[in-house]
Amino acid sequence: MTQEQDRVVIFDTTLRDGEQSPGATMTHTEKLEIASLLDEMGVDIIEAGFPIASEGDFAAVSEIAKNSKNAVICGLARAQLPDIDRCWEAVKHAAQPRIHTFIGTSPLHRAIPNLTMDEMAERIDQTVTHARNLCDNVQWSPMDATRTEADYLCRVVEIAIKAGATTINIPDTVGYTAPRESAALIRMLLERVPGADEIIFATHCHNDLGMATANSLAAVEAGARQIECTINGLGERAGNTALEEVVMALKVRNDIMPFQTGVDSTKLMNISRRVAAVSGFPVQFNKAIVGKNAFAHESGIHQDGMLKNAETFEIMRPEDVGLTETNIVMGKHSGRAALRSKLENLGYELGDNQLKDVFVRFKELADRKKEIYEDDLIALMRTTIDPEEDRIKLVSMRVVCGTEGPQQAEMTLEVDGTEHKTSQTGDGPVDASFNCIKALVSHTARLQLYQVHAVTEGTDAQATVSVRLEEDGRIVTGQSADTDTVVASVRAYVHALNRLLVRREKGGTDKREIHYKDMH
Ligand code: KIV
Ligand code: ZN
Numbered sequence: 092m093t094q095e096q097d098r099v100v101i102f103d104t105t106l107r108d109g110e111q112s113p114g115a116t117m118t119h120t121e122k123l124e125i126a127s128l129l130d131e132m133g134v135d136i137i138e139a140g141f142p143i144a145s146e147g148d149f150a151a152v153s154e155i156a157k158n159s160k161n162a163v164i165c166g167l168a169r170a171q172l173p174d175i176d177r178c179w180e181a182v183k184h185a186a187q188p189r190i191h192t193f194i195g196t197s198p199l200h201r202a203i204p205n206l207t208m209d210e211m212a213e214r215i216d217q218t219v220t221h222a223r224n225l226c227d228n229v230q231w232s233p234m235d236a237t238r239t240e241a242d243y244l245c246r247v248v249e250i251a252i253k254a255g256a257t258t259i260n261i262p263d264t265v266g267y268t269a270p271r272e273s274a275a276l277i278r279m280l281l282e283r284v285p286g287a288d289e290i291i292f293a294t295h296c297h298n299d300l301g302m303a304t305a306n307s308l309a310a311v312e313a314g315a316r317q318i319e320c321t322i323n324g325l326g327e328r329a330g331n332t333a334l335e336e337v338v339m340a341l342k343v344r345n346d347i348m349p350f351q352t353g354v355d356s357t358k359l360m361n362i363s364r365r366v367a368a369v370s371g372f373p374v375q376f377n378k379a380i381v382g383k384n385a386f387a388h389e390s391g392i393h394q395d396g397m398l399k400n401a402e403t404f405e406i407m408r409p410e411d412v413g414l415t416e417t418n419i420v421m422g423k424h425s426g427r428a429a430l431r432s433k434l435e436n437l438g439y440e441l442g443d444n445q446l447k448d449v450f451v452r453f454k455e456l457a458d459r460k461k462e463i464y465e466d467d468l469i470a471l472m473r474t475t476i477d478p479e480e481d482r483i484k485l486v487s488m489r490v491v492c493g494t495e496g497p498q499q500a501e502m503t504l505e506v507d508g509t510e511h512k513t514s515q516t517g518d519g520p521v522d523a524s525f526n527c528i529k530a531l532v533s534h535t536a537r538l539q540l541y542q543v544h545a546v547t548e549g550t551d552a553q554a555t556v557s558v559r560l561e562e563d564g565r566i567v568t569g570q571s572a573d574t575d576t577v578v579a580s581v582r583a584y585v586h587a588l589n590r591l592l593v594r595r596e597k598g599g600t601d602k603r604e605i606h607y608k609d610m611h
Contacts, residue, residue, distance in 0.1 A: 099341065099350045100317040102293060103129050103334055104138040105366060106151070107167055109325035111141075114371060114539070114559045114566045116590075119151055121369040125322075126155040128365060128438060129162065132358040134334075136163040136317075138191065142181040143174045149181050156185035163228065165189035170218040179225040190222040191260070193232035196247055197239040208243060215247050216254050223255030231256040232295065237268040237276065245283045252286040258293055258317060263306060266299025266329060273306040274313035281314045293317035296332045298324060303332040308340060311350060322366040323374050323381060335359045335380040335412070343407050360413035361438055364469050371557045371568030373544050380412055415465075423457035437465060439472055459551065459574045466546045470555050470572035481589045482507055483532055490520040490577055502527035504585070520577045528584055536562035536591055541580070546572060556583040560591055567591045 106122055109115060117125070122139070129137050139155040140148040156164040164185035168178035170192055182188035194215060195203065201211060215231070222229045231251040233239055239247075248259050261276060268276070273294065281287045294310035294317070296303040307318045324333035338354045363381035367374050376383045386409045401408070409415075421429060427450050434441060434449070441449065452471055457463055486503040497516040500523035504511055513530045517523030525538070540559035545552045554576040558569045569587025573579035 097350050098316065099311055099352050100135045100291065100293075101133075101334065101338065101352050101354055102136040102138065102165070102317050102319045103134045103321065104295075104319055104331065105129070105321040105325055105334075106155075107138040107140050108319075108327070108331050109321035109366075109370070112325060112327045112330070112370075112372070114568045115325060116567065117369050119147065119154070122151040123154055123158065125362070125366060125369065127158065128358070128362045129322075130158075130160050131355075132362060133353040133355050134162055135353055136165055136189065138165045138167060138319075140181075141167040143168065143177040149177065152178075152181035153184055156182050156188060159185050159187075163187040163189050165191050165230065168192045168222070170194035170214050172218065172221055175218060175222045175225070179222075182226070187228065188226055189228040189230055189258075190226045191230040191232065192218055192222050193234050193260075193262075194218075195235050195264075196233035196244065197235035199238070200235045212247055212250055216250050219251050219254035219256050227257070229256050230258040230260055230293070232260040232262050234262055235264040236261045237263040237272070238265070241279060245280065248280055249284045249286065252284065252290055256290065258291045259287075260293035260295050260317070260319065261310070261315070262295040262319075263297055263303075264295075266297035266303065268296070268306055269300075269302055270305045270309035274309040277310045277313040277315045291316050293319055294332075295319035297326065298329040298331065298333075301329070303330070304336040304340065307332045307337055308348060311341075312348065323363050323370075323372065323378070325366060325370055325372060333379070335363060339380050339407060339412065342411070356411055357413040364466070365438065368469055368472075368570065371559065371570050373542065373555070373557065386414060421453075421457070421463045421468075422461060423454070425453075425457070425463075433465075434468065434472070437468060437472075456553070456574070460553070461551065464547045467553055467572075470546050470553055481585075482592050483585050483589055485578075485581055485585055486510055488524060488527070488578065488581060490524060492520050498523045500524040500527050502531065502581070504528070504531045506532060521580045524577055524581045525584055528581065528588070532588060534562065534588065534591070536560040536588070539566065540568075543576060543580070554579045556580045558583040558587045560584075560587045562591060562595075565591065565594050567594060 106125060110117055126137055126139060140152040142149040142152045152166045164182050166178040166182045168174035168190060175190060175192055178190050219231050233244060233247055236244060251259060277292055292315040294307045294315045296306040318337050320332040320334040320337055322334050324330040338352050338356055341348055341350050341352055342356060360381060363374060374381055430450055430453055431446055484505040486505050488502040491499045498520045499516050501514045511531045513527050515523055515526035515530055517526045539561045542557045544555045546555050551574055553572045553574050555572045556579040560567055567587050567590040569583045569590060571579045571582030571586055
């Protein structure tokens with residue numbers, strides 16, 4: 092691949108490394124939706140999944156490959172021939188397919204498959220050659236590159252280039268490196284490895300020490316021309332480099348980092364909200380670029396300065412990232428056509444039946460809440476359109492609260508078409524309600540996370556609740572929004588349980604199991 096010297100390729104791995112984060116699992120439809128937003132936004136390469144990991148991953152990568160318009164569609168494969176074949180079967184449908192194959196090259200990672208340095212070098216040659224025989228766009232990664240001995244790294248990178256890799260990705264798998272070191276590593280490879288000027292170097296950073304964005308930009312300044320990143324920095328542990336941060340850093344500080352990306356930054360806010368909604372990982376309020384407070388100027392001094400000249404405290408305009416000044420959109424008198432048009436602006440294409448369902452929920456919400464904001468609509472969409480048929484449904488509930496505990500909840504759930512009713516007490520209304528669910532649906536899942544966020548301001552604001560459950564290593568997240576926090580909590584719990592039932596039924600290999608136990 093050749094490219095202009097100042098063009099930085101944006102490689103998004105939200106659907107692979109991001110989705111690998113425990114609890115961030117997305118449904119098939121959600122993955123297709125995010126891929127289409129990434130494609131529209133101008134991301135150059137979408138890493139759509141890990142096809143050998145599960146049937147679900149294979150199906151998602153194949154479908155995304157078929158639908159892609161502009162982006163290269165990439166799949167991940169371990170350094171094993173069946174993995175690479177499976178990956179090719181999925182990505183080959185794309186107009187521009189890519190196979191990404193990897194192996195851990197640091198001493199700690201070499202010890203896992205128990206290969207000597209020579210044996211590993213041979214495996215790299217064999218697998219990259221195999222991938223290149225299938226596809227003319229092949230990316231190779233020495234996992235844990237930043238902790239691999241320099242001489243060995245140069246040796247294996249040279250082998251991969253000779254075997255036909257067109258992109259060499261340098262992962263900081265454990266988020267250990269620092270900007271100066273990240274730059275030095277790329278510079279060393281460019282200087283020492285024969286053929287390095289014929290390929291593209293990529294940087295793939297994790298954020299364990301909070302330096303992923305800085306490390307990625309330092310690598311670019313040293314000569315890397317592809318950044319691997321995720322929306323909202325989603326990813327295992329502290330996450331990956333955040334796409335929105337590198338894109339905006341290159342745009343705002345183009346004076347000192349004269350590089351271009353193909354990303355339309357005005358689409359950042361929308362895709363950030365959508366990824367937060369489908370992954371169940373809310374964006375922290377003070378997150379750079381896409382956090383709720385990133386453009387809010389609360390203090391008196393700031394407000395005074397802002398009124399006189401926005402540049403006093405603002406280094407980028409809210410509209411540059413797609414944040415509209417006021418997003419009050421609708422109220423109880425808004426009609427169906429207005430709702431459809433607003434949802435289309437937010438990126439939701441609805442069929443007539445879906446619109447009918449959403450409109451009913453919208454009217455119910457508008458009866459309880461005077462002003463409906465974009466965030467309310469996004470939350471509403473999350474709870475209305477779930478493509479998977481739910482086996483458990485909330486029929487009704489009632490909670491009795493008072494200053495004297497314990498609190499009491501009554502609940503009727505429909506489970507596989509039959510209604511069941513119970514009444515339970517608990518330490519607070521949410522606890523009492525969750526005890527009802529536990530009494531009505533027998534399960535051993537452990538509640539790993541319970542999180543409440545106000546969608547907008549005001550006492551009539553909707554609350555978005557995330558519930559993460561874990562059972563036998565399977566982790567699922569459920570989400571719901573309602574003006575009543577307890578109702579939202581129950582719906583989120585029920586949503587998570589429904590997802591767990593689907594995962595139980597599908598059985599087979601969990602993606603995380605393959606990732607952690609068998610990455611080599
Ligand atoms: O962090 C990492 O090393 C990875 C590789 C699979 C590229 O995600
Ligand atoms: Zn990674």
